[in-house]
Amino acid sequence: MANKTFYLYTLGCKVNWCDSERIAHDASVAGWTRVAVPRDATVCLVNSCTVTAHADAxxxxxxxxxxxxxxxxAVIVTGCSAAVEEDALRSMPEIADAVPGSDSARIIAAMEQAARNAIGSAAGTAPAASPGKFTRATARTRVFVKIQDGCDQFCAYCRVPLARGMPRSIPMDDVIAKVRELDAAGVREVVITGIHLAGYRHAGHTLADVVSAVMDRTAIPRIRIISLDARGVTDGLLALFTHAGRLMPHLHIPLQSGSDAVLGRMNRRVSTGVFGDAARRFLDAVAGATVSTDVIAGFPGETEDDAAQTLKVLSEMPFAKxxxxxxxxxxxxxxAKMARQFVPAAEIARREHALIEAGRAAAARCRALFAGAALSVLFESRHGGAWEGFSQNWLRVRSTQPGIAHNDIRDVSIDGICNRFAPVE
Structure with a gap:
């Protein structure tokens, strides 16, 4: 058999990154060695996304x-695009196989078969680090921890339920064990993630229960929640944010449209009122908190007035992103069946541009709120002589202060605001 070396490239959401980490770990246990570039690999994995047509492309x-x-x-495509475009991907001459979803056992079996089929290639001959248990080989300071997968909401624009199936949740004790493992490996921040986090249910436990347990039963310095349906902003969850310390004061709450008529056609189960109430309650209850969001331009049947209502929401709230x-x-x-209501491509592009500009303005207003503030920043990378990282409330910060090192958490004073960063002089 050819050398068992693999390269892994991840596309898409935070859950995909979690899946890739598990696949890489399980492959290393099975005797495979991960390499940094495709030319050194026997097998190249592409963990795919299908959220938009652009993602499939x-x-x-x-x-x-x-x-x-x-x-x-051998190029093997896994993940969501492979789940819904399996035959089309397998028909491509560059692709050896497509394995739907993220089942590491099936993916590793495909890798083994590809290695057996390797013919006289020099691939996989370069030296690489020995495989082993979880390590921070990517030098990441923040690691995603998946606690839930699948979705049964069936938003009209979304293929995720088709690609990932129905909801299932990871037992609380398994989540705790994973966070403790990451903490022991030197990770400073975990990001609790899932496809439909608000729908977490296992053995009677909810999302708030899991977050509370991570806070109580682990010593990880920073805990973050990402992409939460507005209905998930419960009193129980808000109470956890009000405790000083490790739960980071930022939430990503998808909006998708500022028009209730459009939200109805989208089969969204959250109205603009529910969204606004959740966002305001969070911002009012949690000191220094920020909110980010998603919006879609040009959903079928969206009128000029609908589009204007979305712009209005973006103008009224200081979204971080x-x-x-x-x-x-x-x-x-x-x-896809609403073809008679499709908005012309040129008009979608115009509305997209307007939303991008409104989003930039909202982010500038958000950053301005914290000019002169003291923020806690996890520094992750260095560019052009300055260290960059994210504050507890998800503002990107740049600093030229001496003595900063990778993976440092520092309290800094924000001296000014610029286009993308909150700089520390």
């Missing part, structure tokens, strides 16, 4: 690029 483009970097390696997605019909979804 990026998956195909990445697979081709990886194959060009090492035509002797606004992610803007142009609508693209996803096969198998309800929205």
């Amino acid at each position: 990026t998956c195909r483009k990445t697979a081709r690029a990886v194959w060009r970097a090492n035509p002797g390696a 606004v992610h803007v997605f142009p609508f693209s019909p996803r096969p198998g979804t309800a929205a």
